[in-house]
Amino acid sequence: MSNGALPRVETTPIPGLLVVRLDLRADARGFFKENWQREKMLAAGLPDFGPVQNNVSFNTDRGVTRGIHTEPWDKFISLATGRIFAAWVDMRAGASFGATFTLEMDPSVAVFVPRGVGNSYQTLVDGTAYTYLVNQHWREGLTYPALALDDPTVAIVWPIPLAESEISEKDRHNPRLDPTTAIPRQRPLVIGGGGQLGRALAAEFDDAHVVTREELDLTDEDAVESWDWRAHDVVLNAAAFTAVDAAETPEGRRAAWATNAAAPARLAALAREHGFTLVHFSTDYVFDGLESPTYGYTEESPLSPLGVYGQSKAAGDLAVAAAPHHYVIRTSWVIGEGSNFVATMRRLAEQGVDPSVVDDQLGRLTFTGELTRATRHLLESGAPWGPYNVTNSGPVQSWHEVARDVFSLVGADPERVSPTTTEAYVGDRTDVAPRPARSVLDLSRLAETGFVSEDAATALRRHLA
Structure with missing residues (x-):
């Protein structure tokens, strides 16, 4: 099963961060969508970022909050089921450093996240699974910058208070925003x-x-x-x-x-x-x-x-x-x-x-x-x-x-x-x-x-x- 509709791509205040409105077909049985179709995605305006790995994050309970992680690869995220509140912070050096964007997502929405942009996701319902494509393989021992979920500089308003959320011990100790640690942008x-x-x-x-x-x-x-x-x-x-x-x-x-x-x-x-x-x-x-x-x-x-x-x-x-x-x-x-x-x-x-x-x-x-x-x-x-x-x-x-x-x-x-x-x-x-x-x-x-x-x-x- 497939469909001929192109996704709709929207820009955001963070350069390169793109919201993708997918053509989700639902009926009494459930839904179908083309989660990633390279030819159509490129025609709609997404970059040809060459994904090499597909990951799925399943979250049992409402309120699971992950991030804010700044990974060294481009990322295309969407939902298989459930709803999330997503937040992004530009961690790259330049005029947009510290810029934020938030969005509530369901399976009809996807987002392209360029490398150097921190991302975080909070589940809004039980049994939420989101999936993401990345264009570099994960490696054992890989470290990358992170940002505190409650950083007052970016002041993200979480639908579920962080005190009531499920957060890993590591993410509870992420640092605050610091311009001296801004990630250098890729250059020719x-x-x-x-x-x-x-x-x-x-x-x-x-x-x-x-x-x-x-x-x-x-x-x-x-x-x-x-x-x-x-x-x-x-x-x-x-x-x-x-x-x-x-x-x-x-x-x-x-x-x-x-x-x-x-x-x-x-x-x-x-x-x-x-x-x-x-x-x-x-x-x-x-x-x-x-x-x-x-x-x-x-x-x-x-x-x-x-x-x-x-x-x-x-x-x-x-x-x-x-x-x-x-x-x-x-x-x-x-x-x-x-x-x-x-x-x-x-x-x-x-x-x-x-x-x-x-x-x-x-x-x-x-x-x-x-x-x-x-x-x-x-x-x-x-x-x-x-x-x-x-x-x-x-x-x-x-x-x-x-x-x-x-x-x-x-x-x-x-x-x-x-x-x-x-x-x-x-x-x-x-x-x-x-x-x-x-x-x-x-x-x-x-x-x-x-x-x-x-x-x-x-x-x-x-x-x-």
Whole structure:
């Protein structure tokens, strides 16, 4: 038996605490409800919190009071039978610290409780059973903050006086509300914060914890094991081995696979365990560039990397797909603050050097500001999980055309930039890795989420200004 009605979701004064009005069907036999139906819950506006454990608390007598407990997991609570008075207190650091919300519940009502919010329940009738889903497994010896049921600061008005209630000895000695013990809110983690993309992500997500490889090396199993992953709701992985030519050497090959493939696989496993959203940044090098699709490579195009760098990145893309909540952001020709092609061309123009630049490699520039803007959009818009191509928009160009544009915009004669072919540029060198000749990425899937990509020429003018 099932029904087609969506639950109704209501917000509360505590951010993230949601009341869910369920479609309860009752007749002379009793009642039926869909207590948890993921597809409908998500459609109604609940987060996809990934429950892993279901618990039932049966309470024999009226007046049993439990809490106020602040557990380190998200929780979805409802009743199988009976009635309860429920109270919640926001124990998270921030403007809503100490905010309260109370509600009388019967089997037609459920509540989503985000981690860091203290919860307490008082039974109003005998034989009450409530059930709850959580998204982390209970562990022996686990401790978490609690709050006194009679704390005068939050001043919860219990229907049954606490003096007449059944309360555990432990809950009778819970501490009072103390701002110095507020639970830190989960915050984004930016890995690879020393690179041009990592620095841009740090600027965009100014509340993030940003780490360089020296602070958190994903290839170091001990460092990864000791990190507190529960402190983060989003992990943005901008760490990569990007030395394309060095990746073809024995030492570089091992480093590329460790950083670009094994490390993302480790992050995907952690995402499954701790429930964070994993954002992983990838590259056009996962494609061979030999085809000339009308609009470029789509997210569904088969992976076909030419060199070790592209092969290791492709393996990382596939590994990240194992994370329940993930975005793989593929991009090309990245330009930010620091060493990159545009910075090099500007320096040559200003130094009076006349470069030869290949004209048979085609693609679009991607400025780090565009990458971070698209990343925030995907996270905040609730876009479907999976891979997304992200570049600036506009005409497809060769590196030679981009170089001419740079010269022109800094006031140098673009005719100083001469064209050459990749074959002529490489010459007899044997230490150059193969590059995809056509790195055009189709932006249709990103556009379907409501994101409007900025023209690369506009971004280039602003960057050079």
